[in-house]
Amino acid sequence: MPVLTCRGLRKEFGGHMVLDGLDLTVDEHQVVALIGASGSGKSTLLRCVNLLEELDDGSIELDGEEISDPRVDPDLVRRRIGMVFQSYNLFPHLTVLENITLAPRRVHRRARAEADAQARELLDRVGLGAKADAYPDRLSGGQQQRVAIVRALANSPRLMLLDEVTSALDPELVGEVLTMIRDLKADGMTMVLATHEMGFAREVADQVCFLDGGRVVEAGPPAQVLGEPTQPRTRQFLSRIIEAGRL
Amino acid sequence: MSLLEHTPSAAQLRRTAYRRRQTVRSVLVAASSTAALGTLLVLAVTGAPGWDRVRESFLDPSIARDALPAVLAGLWLNVRLLVCCAAGALLLGLLIALLRTLRGPVFFPVRALAAGYTYTFRGLPLIIVLYVLTLGVPGLRLQGMPPVLVLGGLALVLTYGGYLAEVFRAGIESIHPSQLAAARSLGLTYRQTMRHVVLPQAVRRVAPPLLNDVVALQKDVGLVSLAGPIDAVRAAQIATAETFNYTPYILAGVLFVLLAIPLIAVTDWVTLRSARRQSGG
Numbered sequence: 001m002p003v004l005t006c007r008g009l010r011k012e013f014g015g016h017m018v019l020d021g022l023d024l025t026v027d028e029h030q031v032v033a034l035i036g037a038s039g040s041g042k043s044t045l046l047r048c049v050n051l052l053e054e055l056d057d058g059s060i061e062l063d064g065e066e067i068s069d070p071r072v073d074p075d076l077v078r079r080r081i082g083m084v085f086q087s088y089n090l091f092p093h094l095t096v097l098e099n100i101t102l103a104p105r106r107v108h109r110r111a112r113a114e115a116d117a118q119a120r121e122l123l124d125r126v127g128l129g130a131k132a133d134a135y136p137d138r139l140s141g142g143q144q145q146r147v148a149i150v151r152a153l154a155n156s157p158r159l160m161l162l163d164e165v166t167s168a169l170d171p172e173l174v175g176e177v178l179t180m181i182r183d184l185k186a187d188g189m190t191m192v193l194a195t196h197e198m199g200f201a202r203e204v205a206d207q208v209c210f211l212d213g214g215r216v217v218e219a220g221p222p223a224q225v226l227g228e229p230t231q232p233r234t235r236q237f238l239s240r241i242i243e244a245g246r247l
Numbered sequence: 248m249s250l251l252e253h254t255p256s257a258a259q260l261r262r263t264a265y266r267r268r269q270t271v272r273s274v275l276v277a278a279s280s281t282a283a284l285g286t287l288l289v290l291a292v293t294g295a296p297g298w299d300r301v302r303e304s305f306l307d308p309s310i311a312r313d314a315l316p317a318v319l320a321g322l323w324l325n326v327r328l329l330v331c332c333a334a335g336a337l338l339l340g341l342l343i344a345l346l347r348t349l350r351g352p353v354f355f356p357v358r359a360l361a362a363g364y365t366y367t368f369r370g371l372p373l374i375i376v377l378y379v380l381t382l383g384v385p386g387l388r389l390q391g392m393p394p395v396l397v398l399g400g401l402a403l404v405l406t407y408g409g410y411l412a413e414v415f416r417a418g419i420e421s422i423h424p425s426q427l428a429a430a431r432s433l434g435l436t437y438r439q440t441m442r443h444v445v446l447p448q449a450v451r452r453v454a455p456p457l458l459n460d461v462v463a464l465q466k467d468v469g470l471v472s473l474a475g476p477i478d479a480v481r482a483a484q485i486a487t488a489e490t491f492n493y494t495p496y497i498l499a500g501v502l503f504v505l506l507a508i509p510l511i512a513v514t515d516w517v518t519l520r521s522a523r524r525q526s527g528g
Contacts, residue, residue, distance in 0.1 A: 047428075050432050052428055052431065052432065074431075075431075075434055075435070075436050076434070078431060078432055078433065078434045079433075079434035081432070082432075083429075083432040085425065085428070085429060087425060089425045089426060089428065089429035090429075091426065091429070091430075091444055091448075092448065093447045093448050093451065102430075102433065102435070102443060102444075103433035103434055103435065106435060106439050106443060107433065107434040107435060107439070151433070152432075152433070155433060155434060
């Protein structure tokens with residue numbers, strides 16, 4: 001059974017159809033990369049899956065349970081999904097450790113000592129142990145984004161949604177975040193990531209989906225979609241990326 | 248090469264010397280203009296034809312000494328009222344602001360009531376609220392009516408609660424939606440998001456305007472004397488009526504300023520700190 005199944009998703013913002021009958025299936029341990037121009041619906045799709053946006057039509061299933069049913073408690077669904085944002089969205093009034101332990105302590109009612117120990121262990125593993133008691137504004141963009149990933153992982157999610165997590169970073173800081181995502185894949189985490197890093201999508205993704213006009217226009221193994229695209233719109237998009245020197 | 252070992256160029260030395268000369272010059276200009284203005288003011292006031300009479304009726308040390316105990320007793324009432332009313336108004340303001348952020352049709356009456364409250368009490372002059380509560384409400388002759396002082400305090404809390412509610416609301420709305428999205432995506436409920444993510448940031452951000460309203464409240468608590476209780480200004484008025492000398496008013500004014508200085512200093516410090524934090528972040 002797939003971890004995530006999206007069927008016929010539709011979402012409209014102010015007369016503009018951002019998602020227009022989108023279908024997507026993600027299997028366990030699979031990494032799916034969403035590529036496409038700005039406004040093609042990548043971020044909206046991720047926000048819909050995390051129930052941060054209300055659907056206009058279609059259905060979303062997480063582990064076979066329809067989470068787009070209005071009777072489902074969205075707070076319970078979000079605990080099973082980790083989300084990382086383009087602009088990190090760390091809580092500036094909390095230290096790194098408090099950012100990470102907020103959900104374990106308040107949502108999962110873990111004891112403070114236990115939550116702290118788990119967070120410190122996760123931080124040590126990504127080389128940020130020394131920053132546990134620092135406030136986010138003392139960290140570089142790359143460090144902040146890695147903390148944001150750790151924060152999402154502290155909930156032990158079933159599925160991770162990564163929304164252009166390197167787009168706001170200085171070029172020399174992109175690598176450390178990508179390394180962390182590579183490690184997550186090695187641990188078997190199921191992930192959907194919206195990205196502009198074509199090289200990384202090619203390397204890490206099991207499946208690449210090209211989105212255009214709110215639909216998946218082309219999907220398949222990275223070598224095929226990025227190397228020998230069959231759809232004209234995919235080719236057009238990739239040629240612009242190549243022109244910009246990003247592939 | 249470190250900055251310490253660096254030998255400044257001739258051009259840099261000239262610039263440094265020039266800036267130093269400019270600094271010395273501006274300090275001298277500021278000092279002499281202040282001294283000139285101060286001298287002029289003193290001469291204008293003390294040289295005025297009525298100065299001796301004004302000094303006698305406004306600045307009489309012996310009358311100030313005699314009025315001091317009564318004015319201080321009144322000031323103690325001001326201080327107690329300020330502490331209670333500030334706490335009450337802050338709590339009420341926060342509660343109203345939170346009620347106004349509630350969504351969902353169930354909460355419509357609550358939202359409407361909270362909005363109506365802030366509209367009414369921000370528009371209504373404090374003196375009218377005071378009269379209604381301290382003179383009108385006891386007129387109902389209900390059982391267990393609280394003393395006039397409590398009713399007067401309530402009028403202050405209701406009026407200032409309206410202002411503070413809007414300050415809190417502005418703070419809550421200034422928190423970027425991405426912070427809410429991040430909190431909700433972690434599985435926090437709406438209430439947990441408000442409690443742990445939105446409010447701590449919002450309150451820090453609006454601490455300076457909140458404290459500013461508390462400084463304003465400090466001056467307004469004395470208005471309860473309209474209903475009978477004797478505060479510092481009312482005590483000064485009584486002393487003035489006994490001696491036909493206005494010195495007690497000046498005394499009360501000086502005491503009010505002295506009382507306000509620590510609070511204003513704290514406000515400035517908090518403002519400075521939050522400005523620094525925002526520019527640093």
